[in-house]
Amino acid sequence: MSSREDILKAISQNKPALVESPAMPVYPDSDQTSVLEQFIQTAELIGSKVIQLKDWQEIILEFENAKANGKFVVNTISEIGTPDVSIDEMSSSVDLEKIDLSFVRGQLGVAENSAIWVDDSNLPNRLLPFICQHLVLVVEAKTLVATMHQAYEKINTFKTGWGAFIAGPSKTADIEQSLVIGAHGARSLVIYILS
Amino acid sequence: MEKFLKPVEHAVAAEKFISDEARTNWHDETLWFVRAKRDKIVHKLPEWESLRELGSQIKNHALSNLDTYLLAFEKNAQANGVKVHWAADAKEHNEIILEIARKNNVKKIVKSKSMLTEECHLNPFLISKGIEVVDTDLGERIVQFRNEPPSHIVLPAIHLKKQDVSDTFHEHLHTEKGNNDPQYLTEAARQHLRNKFIEADLSITGVNFAVAETGGFVVCTNEGNADMGAHAAKIHIACMGFEKIIPKAEHLSVFLRLLTRSATGQPITTYSSHFHRPRKGQEMHIVIVDNGRSKQLGREDFRNSLKCIRCAACFNTCPVYRRSGGHSYHNATAGPIGSILNPNINMRENADLPFASTLCGSCTNVCPVKINIHEQLWKWRQVLTEEGYASSGKTAGMKGMAFVLSYPKVFRFAGKAGRWIIRMFPGLVNNTLNPWYKQREMPVAPKHSFRDWYIKNKKA
Numbered sequence: 001m002s003s004r005e006d007i008l009k010a011i012s013q014n015k016p017a018l019v020e021s022p023a024m025p026v027y028p029d030s031d032q033t034s035v036l037e038q039f040i041q042t043a044e045l046i047g048s049k050v051i052q053l054k055d056w057q058e059i060i061l062e063f064e065n066a067k068a069n070g071k072f073v074v075n076t077i078s079e080i081g082t083p084d085v086s087i088d089e090m091s092s093s094v095d096l097e098k099i100d101l102s103f104v105r106g107q108l109g110v111a112e113n114s115a116i117w118v119d120d121s122n123l124p125n126r127l128l129p130f131i132c133q134h135l136v137l138v139v140e141a142k143t144l145v146a147t148m149h150q151a152y153e154k155i156n157t158f159k160t161g162w163g164a165f166i167a168g169p170s171k172t173a174d175i176e177q178s179l180v181i182g183a184h185g186a187r188s189l190v191i192y193i194l195s
Numbered sequence: 196m197e198k199f200l201k202p203v204e205h206a207v208a209a210e211k212f213i214s215d216e217a218r219t220n221w222h223d224e225t226l227w228f229v230r231a232k233r234d235k236i237v238h239k240l241p242e243w244e245s246l247r248e249l250g251s252q253i254k255n256h257a258l259s260n261l262d263t264y265l266l267a268f269e270k271n272a273q274a275n276g277v278k279v280h281w282a283a284d285a286k287e288h289n290e291i292i293l294e295i296a297r298k299n300n301v302k303k304i305v306k307s308k309s310m311l312t313e314e315c316h317l318n319p320f321l322i323s324k325g326i327e328v329v330d331t332d333l334g335e336r337i338v339q340f341r342n343e344p345p346s347h348i349v350l351p352a353i354h355l356k357k358q359d360v361s362d363t364f365h366e367h368l369h370t371e372k373g374n375n376d377p378q379y380l381t382e383a384a385r386q387h388l389r390n391k392f393i394e395a396d397l398s399i400t401g402v403n404f405a406v407a408e409t410g411g412f413v414v415c416t417n418e419g420n421a422d423m424g425a426h427a428a429k430i431h432i433a434c435m436g437f438e439k440i441i442p443k444a445e446h447l448s449v450f451l452r453l454l455t456r457s458a459t460g461q462p463i464t465t466y467s468s469h470f471h472r473p474r475k476g477q478e479m480h481i482v483i484v485d486n487g488r489s490k491q492l493g494r495e496d497f498r499n500s501l502k503c504i505r506c507a508a509c510f511n512t513c514p515v516y517r518r519s520g521g522h523s524y525h526n527a528t529a530g531p532i533g534s535i536l537n538p539n540i541n542m543r544e545n546a547d548l549p550f551a552s553t554l555c556g557s558c559t560n561v562c563p564v565k566i567n568i569h570e571q572l573w574k575w576r577q578v579l580t581e582e583g584y585a586s587s588g589k590t591a592g593m594k595g596m597a598f599v600l601s602y603p604k605v606f607r608f609a610g611k612a613g614r615w616i617i618r619m620f621p622g623l624v625n626n627t628l629n630p631w632y633k634q635r636e637m638p639v640a641p642k643h644s645f646r647d648w649y650i651k652n653k654k655a
Contacts, residue, residue, distance in 0.1 A: 004281035007437065007485045011262040014493030019259040022252040024445055025245070042462060089475045093393045093427040112452075113462035119469075126474055127426035130419045130466075148448035148463075157444050158409040161275070161472030165451075167463050170419040174334035174350065176357045177225055178377035183333060184388060185419025185466070 027149040035111045035144045036193070043114035046168040047181055048189045052141075056080065059138060059192055063103060071100040076124055077138060087124045096125065099132040108143040109191075110151045110165070116191065117155050119163030126162050130170075135186035137166065141195045202525035202544055204586075205551040209519035213634070222354060223517040229350070230511040232460025233561065240456075250449050251565040254502035257441055258492065264407035264440045265483065271410025275472045277479045284486050285315035291482050292317065292399070292432060296326055299430055299478075301396040305388075307414070307421035308332040309401030310348050310505060311434050311484060313527035317399075329391045331420040333384050340367045346521025348528055349458050349507040354520050388420070398424030402435035402481075403504070404450055408443045411471040412481065415454065415464040422468050432480040433470065436488055438501040450504060453563035457506040487540040496574045500535040502564045509558035509568055515551050524548060531558040535571045538579065546584035549575035588630075607646070614640040 029035070040050045053059065056079045063080050066073045074084045080103055087096065104123060106116035116137050118129060129135050145151050157163055170185030181187065213219045237243045257264060269279045282288035288311075296304065304326055306312065318328045318339070330339045334351035338344065340363050345351030352360070357375040364370040370383045400421045405412040412433055414421045425431045441450065455461045473479035491497055510516045510530035521529035526537045526545065534548035549572045552558075558568040579585050580593065599609050617624055617640035624637055631637065 003283040003287055003485075006283055007281055007483070007489060008262050008265065010485070010489035011265070011437070011492060014489055015261055016259050016495070016498065019252075019255045021256040021442060022249055025249070027242075046461070046465075097389065097393060110463075115463050115467065120474075125426075127423070130422045130426065148452050149445075152445050152448045157406075157411060157447075157469045158471055161474060162468065162470055164422070164466055164468040165463065166466060168465050170417070171465055172333045172381060172418050173459075174332070174337065174352050175360050175377040175380055176355075177228065177350075177353075178357075180377050180381040182385065183381060183418035183420070184331065184385060184392070184423050 024149075027147055029150055030111070030146045032141070032144070035146050036141055038111040038146075039109055039114055039144050040193075042111065043168070043191055046114060047171065048114060048168045048191050050191045050193060052193045052195060054195055056194070059103070059136075062136075066101050072098055074099050074102040074128065074132065076122065076128070077103055077105045083124070087128065089125055091125050091127075093127060093131065096127050096131045099128070101134045101136065102128050102132040103136045103138065104129055106137045106139040106143075106166075106191075108145060108151060108154055109139045109193075110145055110148055112147045113165075113167050114191075115148075115151075115165035115167035117151065117163060117165055119155075120160035129164075129166060130185040132186055134188045134190070135166075135169075136190045136192065138192045138194065141193050144193075203523075205519065205523050205525070205547045208523035208525065209515075209551070210633075212520040212523055213518060218356075219518055221356070222520060225353065226511045226517045229459060230508070230561070233457055233508055233511065234460075236456045236460045236462065240452075246449060246452060247563055247565055250453050250504075250563055251502065253441060253446050253449060254564050258438070258498065258501055260442075261437065261440065261492070264442060265437055267407040268405055268410055268440055269483075271408070272481055273410070275410050277410065277471075277473065277481055280480060280482045282482055282484045282486070285484075288312075288315045288434065288482055288484050288486070289317050289320040292434075293321065293324055293326075295430065295432060295480060296321070296397060299396065301326060301430070303327045303329070303391070303395045304397045304399060305329050305331050305391050305395040305420075305424040305428065306335075306399040307401065307416060307424055308335050308345075308351070309399065309434055310345075310527050311401060311436050312399065313345065314486065315434075315484070317434075329388070329395075331388050331391065331418075331424060332416070333381065333418060336384060336388065337363060340364075344522065344527065346529065347507060347510055348505055348530075349510075354522065389423075392420075392423045392427050395424065395428045397430040397432065398428035399432045399434065400425055402433050402439050403454070404441050404447060405435055405439045405481075406442075406444050406447065407440055409471060411444075411469055412439075413447060413451075413467060413469050415451075415467050417461075417465045419466050422466055425468075425470070426474070429476065430478045430480070431470075431473065432482060434482045434484065437483050437485060438488055438503075454504055454506050457508040457561065457563040491536070491539045494539065496578075497535060497539060497571055499566045500532060500539075500568075500571060502566055503532050503536075504564060505532075506563055508561040508563065512557045512561050514553055514555065514557070519551065524551070531568045531572065532566070535568065535575065538575055542579065542582065542584050546579045547586070549573075549579065550585075550589070607644070610644050614642065614644070618642075 172183040537545040
């Protein structure tokens, strides 16, 4: 453990005099209408599809349709139907790789970048939103906030073991800066916003 | 440990890069396009400048209390069930990873992009020990197939054209010859890498931000490769330079707003993953690396460089980087910020880098945490020259200039002689022996100096 002591010692000898931590400014939240508008606009700009709904009925229909079409669909939201128990923490990536479509609840959405917060409490397995071919996230309109500052006030990153902001489908521009949707993760992201 | 090859000097490597003029222009324009995207998106945020200032101040504070924050981070991470390791240098970093791999009988590793592991030359080390290491970021995978280092910290294969990628994939993934469609090529990589994710025993990721308050860390990707690797493998190792520490989770809001807007002009990366505890049945490790960073912390003039959040905005805007390519900087981190960080690690081998700049200040202007990049490059030039690391040509030139500029009469004579020679015998200066003639036309020499003109016209 000597490197640990050496590093800490070197840092304490070489660090500058203490500088106070800046106060975090208060960023005022915008009104809900403009937050919703901005969220939708940003989401569409980065390749997500947004559908606004009044209740769960239409999502349930989508889910049933996908299943009827023979797709391997995983539901994790109790409002849609009994959550799929075949997927859990111990599911192997080989099995998860076969999933076509997953339905996952998002805790909140951020208007400035259309990122949606999802953590362990929303998922039976952390790999699910990445390894499925297509992803559906459901958020309630009342959870939308303007910026990342308000988002961090509302979420607790530490509450579960893992959580992520997900903004759009997996993408890359590594080949001559050409944008390609569907790198390793989900090839598409559909966001249902429940009012 | 892989031997460091004696690097080719930046100017020599750049000369090779720019010999293909069309490609140089394309490289320049492509990066400028990214810089323009950055401008467009940051101007949408009225609070952008105050956000930069806030990011800079948080980093100043974090650096001034770094040891305390690292200890808090360690304590909290351990309480979360994460194993924390400390590495003084690249060698120790690599050995810690090898030991974890050996203990668990690991044969296959997937890695998401981590410039720190590039800095430590982890891949060749593990491969030499018989372990398969696959880079999973598309750009990194492309350069790995080609046996090249990445040329940019955010866009690792930015120096390559579609045709190059197509040829590389044809050779390694047996894709159709001549099919240059990025969609087709990306799909081939997706299929290939999905198998690698599923087979891997261990996943290595970098760390974008480590939070002292919670003992957690954040990893940002657009492709989702860090998450695919980390959630599929039974062991996850995250490698971080110790300067990645920020005090609190609420500070993440500032840095996540700054990072991707500066990097690629996106509002945020597709995935910003917050890791705190391993999942059931998983092992999670964090390796905290020094490798020269504590020394840089002690260099007052260069300490600010440790605030860097690796967005590469300074690369994309740099007129020298855009026209010389990342490989000419012969280090994992190229561009203006690399030219400050690398002389700290090895002065002799990186003495050329601070001179690979016009000192125009564009890098400083776009830096999201307000690092005074061009001033530090200028300071490095002074330090390196004083320490005797500047090239002999530069040293002789500077000595000559110092002599000429110290004696007004000599200065006047030299000016007169120079003007006369350029007028009468242009061939003496317009030849390749004169470094100023390379890629440039020499100016037309006036008959008289400004001083002559001034004396003559002063009275009028």
